[in-house]
Amino acid sequence: MLRQRDDWALFDVREPVEAERGHIASATSLPRRRIELRIEALVRDRGTPIVLVDDDSGRASLAARTLAGLGYRKVSWLQGGVAAWQAAGHRLATGNNVPSKRFGEQAYHDYSIPDVAADTLAAWQREGRDVKLFDVRTPEEYAEACIPGAASGPSFDIARHAGDLQQHDGPVVVHCAGRTRSLIAAQTLRELGVKQAVALRNGTMGWHLAGLQVERGAARALGTPSAASVAQGIHGSLRLAEAAGVGVVDATMLAIWLRQADNLYVFDVRQVDAYMAGHIPGAQAVPGGQVVQRADDFIAVRGARIVLVDDDGTRARLTAVWLRRMGFPNVLVLSGGIAAWRAAGGMLESGRVRRAPAGWLAARAGVRLVTAQDVEAQVLQQPGLVVLDVDTSAHFRHGHLPGALWVPRGWLEARIAALVPDLTTPVLVTCATGVQGVYAGGALGALGYRAVMVLDGGTASWRRAGYRLETAELPPQDDILLPPYARGEQAMRDYLAWETDLVRP
Structure with a gap:
């Protein structure tokens, strides 16, 4: 079935760190807590076959029930989860965004994309060599940390400057945090005529591991390309698209x-x-x-x-x-x-339009909502009240209602009985914005809990009302996958070794 995966979807419903440790290579990561927020963008046609994968923890079957409730008609899950996949003789992939990163490494070898080591680039800069240096990541990533002297040339925007860059006598170096985006950008520029374009090997991580300092807070932009360069980019992209x-x-x-x-x-x-x-x-x-x-x-x-x-x-x-x-x-x-x-008469929207999650109106109508003021004045006074925060570990660390227990929504059904064994116990469900709380409140009601309340607007509404939040210390959790450069030097080394090993020439 995987060999004919053009017309169906495969989702890993575990948390990101769990999936990074080992997943079916072509699966899209869709943690159970994110289903209502993302499913309609990922699968519009509710008749599409969907297969769900977990670790045989029951989350896949619960996710299947959620999807069926949202109208998806062909949902199944892999019996036995990833362990069964391995037992059947199949390998698991480690890491994240593996198809793209494997493709980037394959392109590196197939196109013989030239790259330059961090020490070499640093030597060129010390020598005063005329190097054009661009960070092809998002503007936000660029501002956080870039190679000193780099200008922001995000994504394929830099291709509109290819005609102008052709006139440059020295190297044109592009970088990202690691490898994939810089390799794709370098090859794109080369196919548009910038033959001196090269990638910085291993990006900002390789730069840091070479003992060199990154620049923070940079604000250099590409500038405006010449009309001739824009025209060349148009014609070059047309040629490549046709091919x-x-x-x-x-x-x-x-x-x-x-x-x-x-x-x-x-x-x-x-x-x-x-x-x-x-x-x-x-x-x-x-x-x-x-x-x-x-x-x-x-x-x-x-x-x-x-x-x-x-x-x-x-x-x-x-x-x-x-x-x-x-x-x-x-x-x-x-x-x-x-x-x-x-x-053609089409309308445009402005801003970043946030559409309601799937099933939102019905879910919201099916729970008892309480305001921050009601919680402060009345709810917190109820004998035996249990306050649950069902959002991410990062949210819980940074601010939750006083006395709240953290129960991630993806694990709610599996863990709630140990925390709240009596179905008559009053329970207040909270989260960051109210969204996860509403869906969690509905799940608790379906389990038979009879005194469930949901904080309308979540801790954001609590904060706006001027009430105090508590912070907490938690060990690293599986719901937050930090990039390797945020996990220390050994994580960077391990990541780069993993990425380059995805394809062996």
Whole structure:
């Protein structure tokens, strides 16, 4: 079945750190607590076959019940979980975003993408060599930590500058935190004529491990490309898109697809500020490099239509090229971009529109909501009251109601009986915003708890009312997966060794 995975979805419903330790290679990570928030973006067609995987802890069957309640008609789970998969002779993959990172390493070898070591780049800088240096990650990552002297050249935005960079006599070096995004960016520039483009081997992690200091708080931008460079980027991306078999869809047809229930992914690959200024309703803000870097996070049904949107088409086409090279069969670009959408009478949304989670109105109507003021004045006075916080460990550490117990929502059914054995005990459910609390409150009601209340608006409403929150110390938990550069030098070494070992020449 995995060999024909274009028309169905495979989800690992464990927490991210659990999945990182070992998962079925093509699974999309969808922790149980995130199902209602993400499922409609990942699987629009409720007739799509869905298979769920866990560690035989019961979470997959509970997740299947949730999905069935949301109208998904073909949901099953792997009996025995990942252990059964291994017992059947199959291997598990470790790490995260494995398909994209394996592809990046394969591209490194197949295209013979040149890279430069941190020590070499540092020597060039000391010598005063004329190096153009760009950080191709998101602007937020760039500002947090970049190679000294780098300008922010996020995603495929840098491709619009390829014509200008061709005129540069020295090296053009691109970097990310590790490998994948810089390798893809370097090869893209080279195919657009910047033959002196190279990747910084192992990115900021390799730089740090070489004993060199990163720069924090940088604010250098790409600047404005020349008209000739923009035109060259357009023509070059058209050439590459045609060779890769990228399709084209017009605005009228895209509007029809958006009204239908078929599986469809529409990604606006511009930077987030442009998306916020005006985007097609239903489009997700995912700058192009992020789509390639994290394809398994955003695309659960490989055979679904994938439509890329931007302004002049360059970034959309280049994103599409790399998705096609990754093996996605049905990748298209909106002809004429945002301007064509508007010319066809399409409306634009501004800001980052937060649509209600799946099943939200029914879930909210099915629980007893209480305000922060009610909790402070009355609820906390109830004898035997148990306060539960069902959000992430990071949220619980940073601020929860006084006396609250942490029970992550994904484990709620498995752990609640030990904490609250009496079904008549009054229970107040809290979380950060009220969303997880509502769904958890419904789950407790389904288990037979008869005195369940949910803090409306979560701890955010409690804080706004001026009430005190407590903090807590917790050991590392499985629900928060920190990047390797936030886990220390050994984690960086282990990660880079893992990534380079994904493909052996």
